[in-house]
Amino acid sequence: MMIYGIAKESRERVHVTEAVNGGDFICALCRTKVIVVRRNNEPHHFRHHSGTRQAGGGGKTRLHEDAIDKIKELGELKLPNGEIIRFDKVDTGARLGRDVVPDAIGYVNERAYAIEIYVTHRVDEEKIAKLEQHNVDTVEVDLSHWYRACPSFSSPIGLEELLVKYAPRRWIVRRRRFPRLQRWWTRVTNRVLRNTRAKTGNYRAPKQLHLGI
Ligand SMILES: [Zn+2]
Known part of the structure; x- marks a missing residue:
């Protein structure tokens, strides 16, 4: 269920509860028109306008991998506090210690930031505990709303802006x-x-x- 749309004019992310009926909104991922759905028997949400869906879609693994590749390519990430951090390098598939592999690890002046991409499952408690043991700042970027709602979830069109700007994100571990x-x-x-x-x-x-x- 898509609960965030992008206002076409201002390019701001808008929660469905704050969306004006009949306003111009697009999907952050595929950039096609979405409309506000308010019915009594279901939670309010955005829905892709019929006839404007794009073909394709590569599944959750594809979106997850595309997002990781994109972060590596961009070399930067917006943190939950809004600060944009530019990494010296980004490793993917790399191990922290012996027992935990974050989706990506970005380094700034030797300091590591672990990055997790949430598509269908949040990071589990066991992995959080391990990341805490390694005392590494960890950001979770949440693509789940768009994954569930957008039929073009493998489309690269909006993925970059989603990662840089629109996707909600939170700290799951703070370095102590x-x-x-x-x-x-x-x-x-x-x-x-x-x-x-x-x-x-x-x-x-x-x-x-x-x-x-
Ligand atoms: Zn879409």
Whole structure:
């Protein structure tokens, strides 16, 4: 279900809840016209205008791989805070330590940023835990809305702008400046939580301590 459209005039990303009925919107990926659908029995969304769909589509693997290749080709990425980072180099298929392979790793002055592309599945907890162990900033770029909604998802037309500009993104791991302090703190809070849980039957997930970047 497509919940973001691109306003044709301003080229801004618009959430469907803020879209004006009858406004001019296009799909970020295939650039064809989309219309706002508001019906009582389904969530509001954008739909491709009939007759304007492009043929083709290579499936999720294709979109995932195209996106990774495109990031390598561009050599830059917008971070969740809006800052655009220019990498000295981008590795794909490279291993971090012995046990984890992010979709891509960008390097700036020896500092690594892991990049994950979300097409059908978010990064799982196990992989997040490993990335945390490596203490590496990790960005997840979310292409899932467009993958599910756009029949031309292998089209390269909009992929670049999607990656550079429109796709939502979030930090799934932030590098910690004091990883040992962090581990100690996690142990302490987990112990407190365990004790609290044992006493009261309540459970809250442990919080991560952030000490800036
Ligand atoms: Zn489309």
